[in-house]
Structure formats: structure tokens, C-alpha cells
Amino acid sequence: MEKEFNGEIRKMMIILSKATLENVYAAFVLANGARMEGIQAEIFFTFFGLEAVHKKKLEHLHVATVGNPAMHMPTMLGGLPGMEALATTMMKKEMEKIDMPDIHEFLDILVASGVKLWACRLAMDMFHYKKEDMYEGLSDVITVGDFYKQGSGLGTHMLFV
Amino acid sequence: MEKMIAGKTIAVNEEGYLTDFNQWDRNVAEEIAKENEVEMSDKHWKVIEYLQKEHQNQVPLSIRKIGKSNVVDIKEFYELFPNGPLKISTKIAGIPKPASCL
Numbered sequence: 001m002e003k004e005f006n007g008e009i010r011k012m013m014i015i016l017s018k019a020t021l022e023n024v025y026a027a028f029v030l031a032n033g034a035r036m037e038g039i040q041a042e043i044f045f046t047f048f049g050l051e052a053v054h055k056k057k058l059e060h061l062h063v064a065t066v067g068n069p070a071m072h073m074p075t076m077l078g079g080l081p082g083m084e085a086l087a088t089t090m091m092k093k094e095m096e097k098i099d100m101p102d103i104h105e106f107l108d109i110l111v112a113s114g115v116k117l118w119a120c121r122l123a124m125d126m127f128h129y130k131k132e133d134m135y136e137g138l139s140d141v142i143t144v145g146d147f148y149k150q151g152s153g154l155g156t157h158m159l160f161v
Numbered sequence: 162m163e164k165m166i167a168g169k170t171i172a173v174n175e176e177g178y179l180t181d182f183n184q185w186d187r188n189v190a191e192e193i194a195k196e197n198e199v200e201m202s203d204k205h206w207k208v209i210e211y212l213q214k215e216h217q218n219q220v221p222l223s224i225r226k227i228g229k230s231n232v233v234d235i236k237e238f239y240e241l242f243p244n245g246p247l248k249i250s251t252k253i254a255g256i257p258k259p260a261s262c263l
Contacts, residue, residue: 033262036224038244099263101225109225112235 010155011040013147017160019051020064021091027052027161028106035113043110044147046120049161050127053117053135058103063087104135111137116150118142167192178251178258185255197242197249205241208233209254216256222247223261 012034016027027049031041051057065071065078065087077083092102101109110117119134119141131141142150151158164173167188172180177193179185190209194201211232215222224247228235242249251258 029262032224035239036245036247036262038248099221099223099225101263105225109228109235112228113224113239114236 005154008155009034009039009157011042011151011153011157013042013044013151013156013158015044015046015147015158015160016049016052017047019048019057019061021061021088022063022068023161024049024052024061024103025095025100025106028103028110030159030161031110031115032106032113035110035115040114041110042116042118042147042150044118044120044142046123047126050119050123050129050134052103053107053119053138054129054133055135056133058107058135061088061103063091107135107137118147118150120144120147176252176258179255182255190253190255194253197244197252199242199249199253201253202241204233204237205253208238208241208250212250212254213256216251216254221261222251222259223263225263 012031014027014031016024018024027043031043034041045053051061062084063071065073065084066075068078071078071087100106107117116139117135117137118139119129119131121141121143124130124141131138162173162175163170164177165171167186169184169189171184171189174180179189191201194205199205208227211230212222215226220226224235224238227233227238227247233241238246238250247259247261
């Protein structure tokens, strides 16, 4: 039964182009939050965003300490060896406190919640990644055009992270 | 606010969540479920009982915790309450809507 459309959000199409922890979590929380409200959600992983679904890389994502004004540290300090690792460890500790899952578990939650995960074909080719290198819950490797087609219908919103 | 549910006058908030758990019973739950296009089964009741117990013990509810509850996994939870599982199941359970984003 098709309900009358009254402007509500029905589907979130999220494009993730970065692999820093803060961006990956932002995309994942937004997708998960949509599903919790009964809104459909799909994520398109492109360029560095692909690392969030790359088996060997997804466990080693970092917080950006350089070029991130919210870190409240001088840019030169952020560039010192070990600084990113330290900030990442601290952030992961805080996340555990608020019951935030790690990247792999979060991906499992998204898949179980019905979120579709797509890898960008062009970026896959550029980085020489194969489908076997990627997280097993990935729906498929698709083109930008395919992704837009996925988003057709009333009440779809697109978001670039 | 008050609302007639299953022939009883029930105190609810503006989103339709019960404000007094003492007014909750299975008939009230059934009717709220029907309003949300959910048909209650044994599995549904098990989840509802689990949620009520967790709420009683003041455990904050989240999708992740429910996935680890051994009562229901996340996929099943979405199948039981398709249009927003945590939101709808807590409404049926007569407990407040969780403020969690996870």
C-alpha cells in the first residue's frame, strides 16, 4: 500500500569519500539512525572512503590530527610522529564509553539493519582493489550512474561525507 | 494527553508513548501494535518483555545492546518491527522512547 507523500525523508543516500575515523563514524551513525527511524539507507564508498570497507584497512583507520581545527592543537604538533595514533586511541576509548561499536562490528550492524553498501567502481580500479579484498557484507561494486538509479523515488536525500 | 486505547483511557505523551506504565497491559500493547502495522507473535512478546525488564533495571536501550541480548538479533528485530524497531517496540512495551542514536 503506497502512502501519500507529504515531504518526509524516505531514503538517505550517503556518499563516503574519506577514511578518517570521524568521517566514517559520521556516515555510519547517519545511516544507522535512518534505519532506526524506518528510513532506508545506502552508502556509496568512493576514493579514500573505500578503506572503510577494505578488509585489511578498516581496522586501522585514524583520526585526522592535521587540518582538523576541532582537535584544538597546533597544526605542527598534530604532525609529530605518534600523534595520530595517540588521538585515535583516545577517541576509541571515548567511543567505547558511549557504546559505539568498532568499524567492523558497525558494518555488521548496518548490514543486519538492511543498509546497502556499495563500492565505487572507478575508485576500486584506481586503487587496484578486488571485490575479494573488501568487507564481505558489501552489496556490490557499482558506477555512479547505478548509485543514482538506486536513489530514485520520492523522498530520497543525498549526502556527501 | 489522554487517549482511548483498547477501551481504556491511557495517559500518553504527544508521540503516543505511555507516561504511566501501570496502565499498560497486553490489550493496550496489541492495539498500539496494530496502529503501527505490527501483528504480535510469541517472538514479539519475548522482545517486549526483554525491553520492559531492561527499562526496569534502568539500562539505556540501543540497537547494539539488543543485538547482543540473545533474545533477538538485529536482523530479526528489524523484521519484527520494520518501520523503526526500537521506536515502535518501546511504544508497544509502554516504556519511554530511547534517546539513543545507536
